Amino acid sequence: MSEIVQARGLTKHYGDFAALSGASFNVQKGSITGLIGPNGAGKTTTLKALLGLTDFDGDLAVLGNDPRKGRHRIMERVCFIADVGVLPRWMRVREVLDYVEGVHPRFSRERAQALLAETDIAPRRRVRELSKGMVTQLHLAVVMAIDVELLVLDEPTLGLDILYRKSFYDRLLNDYFDHETSIIISTHQVEEVESLLTHLLFINEGHIVLDCEMDDLGSRFADVLVDPSHVDQAMQLGPLYVRDMLGRKRMIFEGVDRGRLEALGEVHVPNVADLFVAKMQRSRS
Amino acid sequence: MNTLPVLIRREVQEHRGLVIYTPLGLVVFLVAMMLFSFAFSGSSSSVSYTMTKDGMQSDHRMEVFAPLSSEGLHRFAELPEQKREAWLGKSIVAISVPFLILLWTVTFSYLIGTLYGERRDRSILFWKSMPVSDAMTVTSKLLMAVVVLPVIYFVAIVVAQLIMMLIATVAALVHSVDPWHVLWGQSHLVAHWGALSGWLALNAIWYLPACAWLMLVSSWARTAPWAWALAVPVGLVILEKILLPFTWISHWISLYSWPLGMPYRVEFHPAMCLPLMFNVQMVVSLAIAAAMIYGAIYMRGRTDEI
Numbered sequence: 001m002s003e004i005v006q007a008r009g010l011t012k013h014y015g016d017f018a019a020l021s022g023a024s025f026n027v028q029k030g031s032i033t034g035l036i037g038p039n040g041a042g043k044t045t046t047l048k049a050l051l052g053l054t055d056f057d058g059d060l061a062v063l064g065n066d067p068r069k070g071r072h073r074i075m076e077r078v079c080f081i082a083d084v085g086v087l088p089r090w091m092r093v094r095e096v097l098d099y100v101e102g103v104h105p106r107f108s109r110e111r112a113q114a115l116l117a118e119t120d121i122a123p124r125r126r127v128r129e130l131s132k133g134m135v136t137q138l139h140l141a142v143v144m145a146i147d148v149e150l151l152v153l154d155e156p157t158l159g160l161d162i163l164y165r166k167s168f169y170d171r172l173l174n175d176y177f178d179h180e181t182s183i184i185i186s187t188h189q190v191e192e193v194e195s196l197l198t199h200l201l202f203i204n205e206g207h208i209v210l211d212c213e214m215d216d217l218g219s220r221f222a223d224v225l226v227d228p229s230h231v232d233q234a235m236q237l238g239p240l241y242v243r244d245m246l247g248r249k250r251m252i253f254e255g256v257d258r259g260r261l262e263a264l265g266e267v268h269v270p271n272v273a274d275l276f277v278a279k280m281q282r283s284r285s
Numbered sequence: 286m287n288t289l290p291v292l293i294r295r296e297v298q299e300h301r302g303l304v305i306y307t308p309l310g311l312v313v314f315l316v317a318m319m320l321f322s323f324a325f326s327g328s329s330s331s332v333s334y335t336m337t338k339d340g341m342q343s344d345h346r347m348e349v350f351a352p353l354s355s356e357g358l359h360r361f362a363e364l365p366e367q368k369r370e371a372w373l374g375k376s377i378v379a380i381s382v383p384f385l386i387l388l389w390t391v392t393f394s395y396l397i398g399t400l401y402g403e404r405r406d407r408s409i410l411f412w413k414s415m416p417v418s419d420a421m422t423v424t425s426k427l428l429m430a431v432v433v434l435p436v437i438y439f440v441a442i443v444v445a446q447l448i449m450m451l452i453a454t455v456a457a458l459v460h461s462v463d464p465w466h467v468l469w470g471q472s473h474l475v476a477h478w479g480a481l482s483g484w485l486a487l488n489a490i491w492y493l494p495a496c497a498w499l500m501l502v503s504s505w506a507r508t509a510p511w512a513w514a515l516a517v518p519v520g521l522v523i524l525e526k527i528l529l530p531f532t533w534i535s536h537w538i539s540l541y542s543w544p545l546g547m548p549y550r551v552e553f554h555p556a557m558c559l560p561l562m563f564n565v566q567m568v569v570s571l572a573i574a575a576a577m578i579y580g581a582i583y584m585r586g587r588t589d590e591i
Contacts, residue, residue: 054587054589055587072415072417072418072419074416075413075416075417082410082411082414083410086407086408086409086410087408087411088299088406088411088412089406089408090298092298095295098291100415102288102291102294103288103291103292103417104416105416
C-alpha cells in the first residue's frame with residue numbers, strides 16, 4: 001500500500017500553548033483512519049495542517065504535495081467536512097450544487113442529486129432552514145459526489161442525534177468507501193467509529209501516542225480479566241491500565257506474550273474505547 | 286476550468302439584497318414619487334415668503350406649477366431651448382444622484398463585510414474545502430465591488446431615467462404638448478449615459494485604494510471591522526499631525542475616501558477627471574492598493590474561523 005499522507009515532526013504553537021509537538025504518522029491509501037483524542041489534543045490542528053488551513057513546522061506531504069504551498073491544488077484531490085454546519089446559511093441547496101459544479105472538476109451533480117433524492121432536502125430550501133442533521137446530510141451528499149483520493153472528516157457528527165450519526169457512518173461505508181479512497185476521521189466519540197476503522201491514531205497533547213492497524217490490535221494489546229489469585233503476578237507484567245470490575249481486576253497489556261496472559265485469566269481483544277482510556281492515562285502520567 | 290464567473294455568481298447570490306433589491310427599491314420609490322406628482326398635478330399652488338433686503342421687508346408670492354401639470358408643461362414648452370435643455374439635464378442628473386450615493390455606501394459595506402463575514406459564520410471552512418485559490422476568491426470579491434455593482438447601479442439609473450421620461454411623455458400627450466419637441470429632443474440622454482458610464486469606470490479605479498483597504502481590514506479584523514477601518518486612518522492622521530511637519534497622509538486619505546468628484550454638473554464629462562487620474566500620485570496609490578490586496582490574499586490563506 002502506498003502512503004497518502006506522510007507527516008514528520010508536525011509542530012504548531014498558539015502563543016505558549018503547543019497544539020502539536022512533533023507529531024509523526026502515515027496514512028495508507030485505502031485506509032479508514034481514526035484520529036482519536038480528547039478535546040484540545042491537537043486533532044483539529046493536525047487536520048488543518050493536512051488541509052493547508054494553518055501554518056506549522058515540520059515535514060508534511062499530502063498526495064505528494066506540501067499543503068502550505070497551494071491549498072487549492074490539493075483540494076482537487078482532497079475533500080473535507082470540518083465539523084458540522086459550515087455550509088453558508090444563506091445558500092439554497094440548488095446554489096450549493098451550482099457552486100460546487102462550477103468550481104470542482106471532479107464533482108458529479110447527478111450523483112449528488114441522486115443522494116439528495118433519498119433525503120427530505122428540497123433543492124430550493126435554504127441551508128438556514130434545514131436542521132443540523134439535514135445540513136450534515138447535504139454536506140455529505142456533496143462530498144460523496146466528489147471523486148477524491150482523500151476525505152477528511154473533523155468531528156463530522158458532533159451535536160447530531162443518534163439516528164443521523166448512525167446513518168452518516170452507514171452511508172459513508174456502504175455508498176462511498178471503495179478502497180481507492182482514503183478517509184481520515186477525527187472524533188472523541190470512539191465507540192461510534194470503532195467498527196469502521198482500519199487504522200487507529202491516538203493523539204494526546206500534540207503527540208501521537210498510538211499508531212496501530214485495527215488488525216494488529218489483538219496481537220499488540222490484550223484485555224485480561226485477572227483471577228483474584230493472580231493479581232500480583234499480573235501487576236509485575238506492567239499493565240497499561242488497571243480497573244476494578246465486579247470485584248475483579250481488569251488490566252490492559254501491551255506487547256505481552258498471550259500465553260503468559262492466558263494463565264492469569266480471561267483474555268480479550270480490548271475495545272477501542274478502553275484502549276483509548278488506557279493510553280490517555282498512560283501518556284498523562 | 287474558469288471559476289471566476291462562478292465565484293461572482295455566488296457573490297451576487299449572497300448579496301441579492303444589495304445587488305437587486307436595493308437598487309430596485311430605489312427605482313420603485315422614485316417612480317412612485319413621479320407618479321404621485323403626476324396624479325396630483327392638476328392644480329398649481331402658491332408659496333408666500335418674506336424677504337429682507339437692505340433692512341426692508343417685502344412680501345412675495347410665487348406661483349409654483351407642478352412640472353407635469355398642463356400649465357407647467359405648456360409654460361415649460363414656451364421656455365427658450367437653452368433653458369429647457371438645462372432644466373431637463375438637471376432633472377436627469379438629479380435622478381442619478383441617490384443611486385450613486387447608494388452605490389458608494391453599498392460598495393463599502395460589502396467590502397468591509399465580505400472576508401470578515403465568511404470567517405465569522407465559519408463558511409470559510411466550506412469555501413476553503415473547494416479547489417479555489419485565495420487570490421481567485423479575493424479577485425472575485427474585488428470585481429464584484431468595482432465592476433458588478435457599478436454596472437448594476439448604472440442599469441438602475443438608466444431604467445429610472447427612462448421611466449421618468451416615459452411618465453413625462455404620457456403627461457405631455459395627455460396635455461397636448463409635443464413630447465419630442467419638449468422632452469426627448471433636448472434631453473441628451475445618450476450623451477449623459479456615456480458620461481456617466483465613463484465616470485463610473487474612472488471612479489472604479491479611483492476607488493481601488495479605499496476598496497483594497499476595506500478588504501484588508503475585512504481579512505484580518507477579529508471583531509468590529511468597521512471600527513478598525515475608521516480607527517486606523519484616523520489614528521494615522523492624528524499621529525501625522527503631532528509628529529510630522531507635513532500633511533501628506535491626511536491629504537492622501539481624505540482624497541481617496543470619497544468618490545472622484547460627483548458628476549453633478551450637467552456639462553460633466555469624464556475627461557474632466559483625467560488630470561486627477563494620470564499622475565505620479567495615482568500610480569503610487571495604485572501600487573499601495575495592490576500591496577493591500579496582496580495582504581488580503583495573504584491573510585485569507587492563513588486564517589480560518591474566528
